[in-house]
Amino acid sequence: MSPQQIALAVCLAVVAIILVWLSLVMAAAEGAVSRVTRSSLNNLILGFQTDSELSQFSRMKRIDKVHKVQALIVDRHATTGSCAFFRIVCNIVTGVLVAGFVGIFDQPIWVSLAGGFVFALLVAFVSVKSRPRVNGARKPLDIMLKHVNVVSFAAFLTPFARSSRADIKGMSGRDDDLSDDEELEKIQIEQGRAMVDQLVEAGAFDPEISEMLDNVLTLSTTLTREIMVPRTDMICCSTDTSLSSALKLFSRSGFSRIPVIGDDVDDLVGVLYLKDVVRSLAFDASADQDSVGGLARQAVLVPESKPVDDLFHYMQKTRHHLAIVVDEYGGIAGLVTIEDAIEQIVGELEDEHDRIQHEEPQQIGDHTWKLPARTPIADLEELFEIDIDEDDVDTVYGLLTKLLGQVPIVGSSAVTRGLRLTAADAAGRRKKIATIVVEPASLEPGGRGPDADQGTDQHA
Structure with a gap:
C-alpha cells in the first residue's frame, strides 16, 4: 500500500470513531433534553453565583453553559429532532466510511458492503449495551451541561427541525408547549400513574399500596395551602403569657408547639416549644410568672404556594416539624406540620379517640x-x-x-x-x-344543681 492509502485509511478510521462517539452523545441528549426543567437550571445558576470556591472565570464559564442549555429547552421538540437527525446521519456515514476503509485494501465491493454492515451492527450492539438514552434520562442535567456545545451546534445546523406552536398543539392536543415545567411534570405524573395502575391490575401491589403510590405522585401538584391549618384555627399565645399559663395551654390544647404572637396573628414573634417551658420550670420553679417571649424560637416560614413534596423534603432536611405559612402579601395564612404532609401519602392519621x-x-x-x-x-x-x-x-x-x-x-x-x-x-x-x-346556664358546670359544690366557669 502506498503512503497515501495508509493516511487515507487512518483518517477514515478516526472519523468513523468520532462519528460513533457523536452518535452516542446525540442519543444521550435525546433522553436528557426532555427531563431538564427551568427550575433546576435556575437553582444551578444560583449555586454557581454563591459558590465562593469558584473563580470569577470558572463561574462565568459554567453559567454560560447553563444559559446555552436554557436556550435549548425553549423548544424541546426542535432539540430532540436535531439530536435524532444527527444520530441517524452519523450511523449512516459511519457505515459508508467503513465500507470505504475496506475498499482501500482492494477488496471486492461485496466485502466492503459487508464490512460496513457488520460495523453498523456492532455500533448498534454497543448502543444497546451502553444505553445512552437511559443514562441521559437518569442524569439529564449532567449530560446536557457536558455536551451542550455539541448539541447547540447540531441544533444550529438543523433549523428545519424547529416546529411552530401550532404544530406542537396539533401533535400533543394541549395548549401549552412541553417546554413548560408544569406540563413536563404533568406528563411524568400521568406516566407514573399509568405504570402504578398496570402494576395493580397485575396483582403486584395491594390496593392500599397503590393508593399510597398514587398519593406520592400528586404531592408535586398539591400546594401547602391545601393541607395547612388556617389562621382561624390556630392556637396561639401572646408574648406576655406567663410560663405557668403557657403550660396549661399546652395541656388543654394537646399541642407541643404553639406560635407566639404580638398584637395580632400577623405579628409573629416565634414558636414556643413545650419542652422549653418544662425545662425552664423544672430547673427554676420561681420562673412560672416569667413571660414566654424569651423562650420563643425563630419560626420557619414557607409560602402557601410551595408544593407539598418540596415542603416535606425541606422540613425533613431542616428537622423542623412545624412551619408558619405566609401568603403572597407576607401575612400569616396558617401553619403546617410534617404530619400534614405525611397524611397526603398514608391518609388521615387517627387515634383511638x-x-x-x-x-x-x-x-x-x-x-x-x-x-x-x-x-x-x-x-x-x-x-x-x-x-x-x-x-x-x-x-x-x-x-x-x-x-x-x-x-x-x-x-x-x-x-x-x-x-x-x-x-x-x-x-x-x-x-x-x-x-x-x-x-x-342556671346549672353549675358539669350538670350540677344549685345545691352542689360551688364551681367557676372556665373560659378560653
Whole structure:
C-alpha cells in the first residue's frame, strides 16, 4: 500500500470513531433534553453565583453553559429532532466510511458492503449495551451541561427541525408547549400513574399500596395551602403569657408547639416549644410568672404556594416539624406540620379517640347533653326546644367558636340563649374539639344543681 492509502485509511478510521462517539452523545441528549426543567437550571445558576470556591472565570464559564442549555429547552421538540437527525446521519456515514476503509485494501465491493454492515451492527450492539438514552434520562442535567456545545451546534445546523406552536398543539392536543415545567411534570405524573395502575391490575401491589403510590405522585401538584391549618384555627399565645399559663395551654390544647404572637396573628414573634417551658420550670420553679417571649424560637416560614413534596423534603432536611405559612402579601395564612404532609401519602392519621367525633348525642344528665362537635345547630334547637337563630354558623363547634371569638380548647365555655356550651375533650392529630357539653346556664358546670359544690366557669 502506498503512503497515501495508509493516511487515507487512518483518517477514515478516526472519523468513523468520532462519528460513533457523536452518535452516542446525540442519543444521550435525546433522553436528557426532555427531563431538564427551568427550575433546576435556575437553582444551578444560583449555586454557581454563591459558590465562593469558584473563580470569577470558572463561574462565568459554567453559567454560560447553563444559559446555552436554557436556550435549548425553549423548544424541546426542535432539540430532540436535531439530536435524532444527527444520530441517524452519523450511523449512516459511519457505515459508508467503513465500507470505504475496506475498499482501500482492494477488496471486492461485496466485502466492503459487508464490512460496513457488520460495523453498523456492532455500533448498534454497543448502543444497546451502553444505553445512552437511559443514562441521559437518569442524569439529564449532567449530560446536557457536558455536551451542550455539541448539541447547540447540531441544533444550529438543523433549523428545519424547529416546529411552530401550532404544530406542537396539533401533535400533543394541549395548549401549552412541553417546554413548560408544569406540563413536563404533568406528563411524568400521568406516566407514573399509568405504570402504578398496570402494576395493580397485575396483582403486584395491594390496593392500599397503590393508593399510597398514587398519593406520592400528586404531592408535586398539591400546594401547602391545601393541607395547612388556617389562621382561624390556630392556637396561639401572646408574648406576655406567663410560663405557668403557657403550660396549661399546652395541656388543654394537646399541642407541643404553639406560635407566639404580638398584637395580632400577623405579628409573629416565634414558636414556643413545650419542652422549653418544662425545662425552664423544672430547673427554676420561681420562673412560672416569667413571660414566654424569651423562650420563643425563630419560626420557619414557607409560602402557601410551595408544593407539598418540596415542603416535606425541606422540613425533613431542616428537622423542623412545624412551619408558619405566609401568603403572597407576607401575612400569616396558617401553619403546617410534617404530619400534614405525611397524611397526603398514608391518609388521615387517627387515634383511638377519633371515634368520639362520629358518635351520636348522649344525654349525661337531666338537662345536660354531650354532643359531637359537628352536631348541627338544628339538632341542638330541637333538643332544648329553643331558637338560636345563627345564620353564619352551622354546627355546635362553630357556635362556640363564634361566641368565644377564638379557637376553643378543652375547658372553653360560653353562654348563649340561656345555654352554657363547654368544650369537653379534643381528638385527632390536630387536637380539635370533639365533644361539647350543653346545659342550661342556671346549672353549675358539669350538670350540677344549685345545691352542689360551688364551681367557676372556665373560659378560653
